Amino acid sequence: MLPSYLETYRRGALDERLFRLYQILQSCELCPRRCHKNRLDGEERFCQMGEEDPLVGRGRLLGVGGSGTILLTGCNLGCAYCQNYDISHLKRGSPVSPEELSGGMIELQRLGCHNINFVTPTHFVPQLVKALKFAIEEGLNIPIVYNCGGYENVTTIKLLEGIVDIYMPDMKYSDARTVKLYSNAPDYFDRCCEAVKEMHRQVGDLKLDDAGIAQMGVLTRHLILPNDTAGSHEVFKFIAEESSKDAFVNIMFQYRPLFRAFEYQDINRRSSLEEYRRAIEMAVDFGLHRGFEVNQRIDTNTDL
16 A cells, blocks of 8 residues: 555645645644744744754664654643653754655665654644655655644644545543643643544544554554543543544553653552553443554554
């Protein structure tokens, strides 16, 4: 199965999408915060990124045949317990131009990676699509993974139709009070649901090849937080009833209280095995059955 972006490029539609995405940067609405900063002039707001800020946090090669993971500096969420806070909050990274990034993508393909996996891409969508165009012209032909926190502007996601093959959104929370407290985004669940429905409309349920490697579709992740602060019941209810009972759901049991988690009593500990088991039972009760049954061997960066 060839990546969808090759046909989009062949039809000449990629240039039109790229033009529209760069227009958005003039009064930025890439994410639901709609800060309206002119990032082409280097203005910054929540994600801390202008046009000339470090584009790539670090490119991590996960071995031949793995996922070609590229971590982006900054984030449009402000999670108090961020597991990659040095990159997302502290802006650790090195400046990389779209042309240089495209060369890195080609190198990842040469090393045998199954896909190009952009981690936290939301605030850099125009630049990433520009890099993709350069990479296509150099022979890129492996799937693009949009690996995001779930706080997405559905308008931006619509512009990625025919460009992204695999969407990998988090569905972090369902409770507005909780998400305001820990991530400063009280409309998170509404915006996340809109985006996930659009992602599913574009690429459907996750499709694997004969070797079990993802080729196209949506892989949704849900991290189990202590004391059910994630509101898992409503998350699974949405996935089953509004997306698909055949959705591939990675129920993650890897939470650790990092960054500023110590400031909040409810999340200042690891999740328990019993909390994880209850989450699995909830998902099963809603008819979900893909992904979490092999949760113990799924790593969000390597099993694509």
